[in-house]
Amino acid sequence: METSKYLKVAGAQLSVTRDIDANIAAIGRAIDYAAGEGADILLTPEGSLSGYHAAFDAAATAQGLGVVVARAAAAGLALALGTCFEEENGRRYNELRFHDRTGRLVGFHTKTLLCGSLDEPRRGEITEFATRPLRTFDLDSLRVGGLICNDMWANPGCTPMPDTHLARRLAEMGARVIFHAVNGGRNGSEFSRTTCWNYHESNLIMRAMAARVWIVTADNCAPTDIPCSAPSGVISPNGQWVVKTEPQRS
Numbered sequence: 001m002e003t004s005k006y007l008k009v010a011g012a013q014l015s016v017t018r019d020i021d022a023n024i025a026a027i028g029r030a031i032d033y034a035a036g037e038g039a040d041i042l043l044t045p046e047g048s049l050s051g052y053h054a055a056f057d058a059a060a061t062a063q064g065l066g067v068v069v070a071r072a073a074a075a076g077l078a079l080a081l082g083t084c085f086e087e088e089n090g091r092r093y094n095e096l097r098f099h100d101r102t103g104r105l106v107g108f109h110t111k112t113l114l115c116g117s118l119d120e121p122r123r124g125e126i127t128e129f130a131t132r133p134l135r136t137f138d139l140d141s142l143r144v145g146g147l148i149c150n151d152m153w154a155n156p157g158c159t160p161m162p163d164t165h166l167a168r169r170l171a172e173m174g175a176r177v178i179f180h181a182v183n184g185g186r187n188g189s190e191f192s193r194t195t196c197w198n199y200h201e202s203n204l205i206m207r208a209m210a211a212r213v214w215i216v217t218a219d220n221c222a223p224t225d226i227p228c229s230a231p232s233g234v235i236s237p238n239g240q241w242v243v244k245t246e247p248q249r250s
Contacts, residue, residue: 006142007177010034011043013232013245015222016183018051024064027081028071035075040101040140042072042079045220046094046111046149046183049083052220054128058086065097073103078139080146080216082181084129091130096146096181098137106137109146112166115158122160134166136173144177145170145213152180152217153203171211178211180204182219184229193227197247200230209239224248 012030017023027044034042049064050056061083072079079099085108086092094111112134116126136145147166154163170178184200186192208215215235219228226248233244 008040010039011218013221016220020060043218046082046181052183069103080179094129111148113150136175143174145175147180149182167207168211177214180217186229188226205239208235212237
């Protein structure tokens with residue numbers, strides 16, 4: 001869907017697993033589809049290459065990244081790729097990596113509002129991943145930003161960290177489009193299907209309106225037998241869904 005005259009975007013609501021080869025294949029299919037539709041950039045969910053966990057295989061993820069980026073570059077497609085990654089400093093990050101249509105790394109956003117236990121001692125990704133300062137990126141002469149899952153909605157049940165309104169901060173830094181990679185937990189319960197879904201969707205709409213930005217969002221859809229935790233699609237700066245996927249599909 002065209003978010004402006006400058007950028008045509010695609011989002012892939014993928015099944016994210018711990019099988020890196022399966023993830024590479026799924027991302028490859030999404031690249032082929034997005035390129036066939038004439039998209040300029042493809043967004044994938046949180047952890048879509050490595051799997052969403054801190055014990056990912058760093059070497060296999062790095063190798064897989066090369067495969068995925070090369071395939072996208074061959075198709076002339078830029079990427080906003082969700083993956084956990086080990087950088088040269090030896091630290092592991094939960095990233096949204098921006099590669100331009102030639103495959104060049106423009107930069108990466110690291111998940112900032114990390115999920116973890118609310119009691120001490122902290123447990124969860126808040127103790128497993130490092131973070132870097134918030135920044136924006138230039139793609140095809142358009143300033144964009146990236147957020148990962150809880151960065152957008154600061155779920156009070158999932159993070160002990162304060163809500164720093166990252167979508168608005170990105171807008172203040174000049175971002176016109178925010179790419180949002182999601183991997184939300186859910187169990188198919190009524191609470192998951194209604195309360196969590198409504199919380200996520202309401203936050204997406206309200207934060208797009210508050211920041212006056214386009215939001216492109218894509219959730220993990222595994223397991224495929226229960227609905228996603230959040231809608232995938234494109235929201236305009238006035239809070240309207242321009243494109244919205246079905247809540248349950250692979």
